[in-house]
Amino acid sequence: MPRPTILDVAKAAGVSRATAARVLAGATNVDPAMASAVVREAARLGYETNFAARVLRGGRAGAIGLVIAFNELGSLNGTFFTAVLKGAAKGLSAGEVQPVLLPADHEDLDRIPRFLRSGALDGAIVVLQHEITHLVERLADPPVPIAWVGRPRSDLGASSIVIDSDNYGGGRLAARALIEAGRRRIGIITGPPDMEQARERSRGWTDELAQHGIEPGPIVHGDFTLDSGTAAMARLLQRAPDLDGVFASSDLMAAGAVRVLHAAGRRVPQDVSLVGFDDVLIASTNDPPLTTVRQPLEEMGRAAADTLLAAIRGQSVEGMQLLPTSLVRRESL
Amino acid sequence: MPRPTILDVAKAAGVSRATAARVLAGATNVDPAMASAVVREAARLGYETNFAARVLRGGRAGAIGLVIAFNELGSLNGTFFTAVLKGAAKGLSAGEVQPVLLPADHEDLDRIPRFLRSGALDGAIVVLQHEITHLVERLADPPVPIAWVGRPRSDLGASSIVIDSDNYGGGRLAARALIEAGRRRIGIITGPPDMEQARERSRGWTDELAQHGIEPGPIVHGDFTLDSGTAAMARLLQRAPDLDGVFASSDLMAAGAVRVLHAAGRRVPQDVSLVGFDDVLIASTNDPPLTTVRQPLEEMGRAAADTLLAAIRGQSVEGMQLLPTSLVRRESL
DNA sequence: CCTCGCTGAGAGATCGATCTCTCATCCACG
DNA sequence: CGTGGATGAGAGATCGATCTCTCAGCGAGG
Numbered sequence: 001m002p003r004p005t006i007l008d009v010a011k012a013a014g015v016s017r018a019t020a021a022r023v024l025a026g027a028t029n030v031d032p033a034m035a036s037a038v039v040r041e042a043a044r045l046g047y048e049t050n051f052a053a054r055v056l057r058g059g060r061a062g063a064i065g066l067v068i069a070f071n072e073l074g075s076l077n078g079t080f081f082t083a084v085l086k087g088a089a090k091g092l093s094a095g096e097v098q099p100v101l102l103p104a105d106h107e108d109l110d111r112i113p114r115f116l117r118s119g120a121l122d123g124a125i126v127v128l129q130h131e132i133t134h135l136v137e138r139l140a141d142p143p144v145p146i147a148w149v150g151r152p153r154s155d156l157g158a159s160s161i162v163i164d165s166d167n168y169g170g171g172r173l174a175a176r177a178l179i180e181a182g183r184r185r186i187g188i189i190t191g192p193p194d195m196e197q198a199r200e201r202s203r204g205w206t207d208e209l210a211q212h213g214i215e216p217g218p219i220v221h222g223d224f225t226l227d228s229g230t231a232a233m234a235r236l237l238q239r240a241p242d243l244d245g246v247f248a249s250s251d252l253m254a255a256g257a258v259r260v261l262h263a264a265g266r267r268v269p270q271d272v273s274l275v276g277f278d279d280v281l282i283a284s285t286n287d288p289p290l291t292t293v294r295q296p297l298e299e300m301g302r303a304a305a306d307t308l309l310a311a312i313r314g315q316s317v318e319g320m321q322l323l324p325t326s327l328v329r330r331e332s333l
Numbered sequence: 334m335p336r337p338t339i340l341d342v343a344k345a346a347g348v349s350r351a352t353a354a355r356v357l358a359g360a361t362n363v364d365p366a367m368a369s370a371v372v373r374e375a376a377r378l379g380y381e382t383n384f385a386a387r388v389l390r391g392g393r394a395g396a397i398g399l400v401i402a403f404n405e406l407g408s409l410n411g412t413f414f415t416a417v418l419k420g421a422a423k424g425l426s427a428g429e430v431q432p433v434l435l436p437a438d439h440e441d442l443d444r445i446p447r448f449l450r451s452g453a454l455d456g457a458i459v460v461l462q463h464e465i466t467h468l469v470e471r472l473a474d475p476p477v478p479i480a481w482v483g484r485p486r487s488d489l490g491a492s493s494i495v496i497d498s499d500n501y502g503g504g505r506l507a508a509r510a511l512i513e514a515g516r517r518r519i520g521i522i523t524g525p526p527d528m529e530q531a532r533e534r535s536r537g538w539t540d541e542l543a544q545h546g547i548e549p550g551p552i553v554h555g556d557f558t559l560d561s562g563t564a565a566m567a568r569l570l571q572r573a574p575d576l577d578g579v580f581a582s583s584d585l586m587a588a589g590a591v592r593v594l595h596a597a598g599r600r601v602p603q604d605v606s607l608v609g610f611d612d613v614l615i616a617s618t619n620d621p622p623l624t625t626v627r628q629p630l631e632e633m634g635r636a637a638a639d640t641l642l643a644a645i646r647g648q649s650v651e652g653m654q655l656l657p658t659s660l661v662r663r664e665s666l
Numbered sequence: 667c668c669t670c671g672c673t674g675a676g677a678g679a680t681c682g683a684t685c686t687c688t689c690a691t692c693c694a695c696g
Numbered sequence: 697c698g699t700g701g702a703t704g705a706g707a708g709a710t711c712g713a714t715c716t717c718t719c720a721g722c723g724a725g726g
Contacts, residue, residue: 016706048450052388053682056711101434117381349676386712389681
C-alpha cells in the first residue's frame with residue numbers, strides 16, 4: 001500500500017492541496033470545519049509529511065546527525081560519548097528534531113562528508129575522538145552547520161561552533177592537586193599528540209608545575225584507552241621508579257595505570273598518587289575510586305545541540321564555548 | 334555557497350542535464366569525451382547527488398536505520414547491541430548503504446514510526462530490547478521493510494523478517510550442562526516476561542529438566558540488567574537456600590548473581606554452579622569467567638542487514654531465521 | 667540514391683510539499 | 697446601493713534528479 005500523500009488527505013477532506021498543507025503547517029486562517037476535517041483524515045490515513053519533498057522544497061529535514069567513531073562505540077570509552085549524546089538528545093528533543101547517529105568508519109572517511117553533502121540532514125554534531133581526527137579536514141567547508149565537541153587542531157572558519165571543556169585549566173587543576181598533596185616527582189600519561197584536548201591538558205600541567213618551581217617528570221603518550229594506560233604506566237615506572245604522582249589524561253588510562261602500580265607493589269595513593277581526567281563511570285567504580293578532573297560532558301552535549309539548532313534557525317551564535325572543568329576528589333589522591 | 338546541482342555540472346561540462354545524469358548513473362552509451370568532462374567537473378565542484386531529489390523521484394535513499402533503545406546505549410548492556418551493530422554495519426557497507434542509528438526514546442515512542450513513515454530511509458533494523466517492546470505494535474504495518482533482531486511477541490505479517498537465535502535450544506543447553514555437572518536443585522533467573530526471547534529460554538530450561546525427571550527450582554524475574562540480577566539472586570537464595578545451580582537468562586544478571594553468592598559466602602562453582610546467556614564481554618572478564626550460552630550476535634546483525642538489503646532490492650527472502658546457540662565453557666560451572 | 671536501423675543526446679514530465687500569486691466572497695462603511 | 701478592505705481558498709510554480717519520449721545524425725544495405 002502506497003504512502004498517502006497530502007493530495008489524498010486533501011481529497012478525503014474535500015479541500016485543496018494548499019488548504020491541507022496550510023492546516024498541517026499550523027496556519028490559523030482556515031475555516032475550523034475544514035481544518036478539523038483535514039486533521040481527522042490525516043490521522044485516519046496515517047499521513048506523514050514526505051521527508052524528501054519537504055527537504056527538496058527547501059524546508060528543514062527535521063533531523064541532525066551525531067557523528068561518532070564506530071570502533072569506540074563498543075568499548076568502555078563509549079561512556080564518554082554516551083554522556084555527550086544524552087545531553088545532545090535532550091536538547092534535540094526539545095527542538096523537535098530526530099537525532100541520527102552516524103558511525104564513522106575510519107576505513108572510509110569520506111562517507112560521512114558525502115552523506116552530509118547530500119543534504120539529508122540539517123546539521124551535525126561531531127564528537128571529536130582520536131580515530132576520526134582526520135574528518136576535520138574533510139569537513140573544513142561544511143555543507144551544513146556543524147557543532148564540534150572538542151577542539152579540532154586545524155583552524156576552522158570563524159563561523160564554526162566549537163564546544164569544549166577547559167582542558168588547559170583542568171591540567172592545572174590536576175597538577176595543583178598533586179602538588180598540594182606533597183607530591184614532587186610527578187609523571188604524566190598524556191593523550192595522543194594529534195588531539196588538541198590532550199595537548200592542552202599537558203600544557204596546563206606543565207605551566208602549573210613551572211609556577212611552583214617543580215621540575216616536570218617523565219612524559220609518556222597513550223591513546224586514552226585502558227590498555228594504553230597500562231603500557232604507559234609500565235614505561236613511566238621504568239624511567240622513574242621513584243615517582244610519587246601521576247596525572248593520567250583520561251580515566252581509562254588512569255584505571256590501567258592503577259593495575260600496573262598494584263602489580264608492581266605500589267599502593268595507591270600511599271606510594272603513588274593518581275589523578276585522572278573525564279569523570280566517566282569507571283572513575284567511581286575503580287578500586288580505588290579515582291580522583292579526577294571532571295568534564296561536564298552532558299552539559300557539553302546539550303550546549304552543542306542548543307547552539308547548533310540556533311545556528312540552523314539562522315540566529316547568530318557564540319562560536320567558541322569553553323565549559324569549566326572541576327576536580328572531583330575520591331581516593332586515588 | 335549553495336550546493337552545486339547536476340545542472341551546474343552539466344553546464345560546466347557543456348552537456349545537458351540528462352547526459353550528466355547518465356554519466357553519474359554509470360551509463361555506458363555516452364561519448365567518452367563528454368563522460369570524462371562530466372566526471373571532472375563533478376569532482377571539481379564537489380557535487381553530490383541531492384538526497385531529497387533522488388528519494389522523491391523514487392530512488393533509494395541509500396540509508397537504513399538501526400533502532401536501539403536509547404537508555405541501553407550507555408550501560409554495559411550496550412555490548413549486546415554493539416555486537417549486532419558491528420555485524421550489521423559490515424553488511425551495510427558491502428551494500429553501499431549508510432547506517433543510521435536511531436535512539437528510541439521510550440518517552441516518545443511514536444517518534445521512530447513517524448520518522449520511518451516520512452520515507453527518509455529505505456528500511457530499518459530493529460534490535461528488540463525490553464524498553465522498546467511497545468514499538469512492535471506501532472510498526473505493525475511498516476512503511477518500509479523492517480528486519481527484527483529478536484522475536485517480537487505479537488505476530489507480524491507473514492512477509493516480515495525476523496532474525497533470532499535459538500533461545501529455546503539455548504535454554505535446553507544451559508539446563509543440560511547444569512544437570513551433567515550433577516546439579517539437581519536448579520533455580521532460574523529469567524528475563525522480562527514480555528520478551529519472547531526470555532520466555533523461550535525458560536521454556537527450553539523447563540523442558541530439559543522435565544526430560545531428565547528433575548523438578549524445576551524457584552523462578553524469579555529480572556530485566557537483563559546487572560542490578561536486577563543481584564536482586565533476583567537474593568530472592569532465589571531466600572526461597573531456596575540449598576540450591577546448587579542457577580541459570581541466568583543474561584550474562585549481566587549472572588554477573589550480578591555472582592556478587593550476591595560471594596557476599597553470601599557461596600563459592601562459584603564449588604557450591605553453586607552458574608550458567609549465563611549471551612556471551613558478551615563481561616562473561617569473559619567476570620571473576621570467575623562465566624560459562625554461558627553464546628548467541629551469535631555479530632552473525633545475527635549481519636544476517637539482518639543482508640536480508641533487509643535483499644528485501645529492499647525486491648528479492649524474496651527467508652522471513653524467519655533462527656541462528657544456533659552454543660555452550661561456551663568457562664569457570665562458573 | 668534512398669531508406670531503414672541504430673547510437674547518442676536533448677526536451678519534457680514526474681515525484682510531493684509548500685510558497686506565492688491570484689481570485690472569489692463577504693461585511694462594513696461612505 | 698456601490699466600493700474598499702479583509703479573509704479564505706485554489707491554481708501555478710518551484711526544488712533537483714531521473715525516467716521516458718523524441719529526434720538528429722550517420723552508416724549500411726537494397
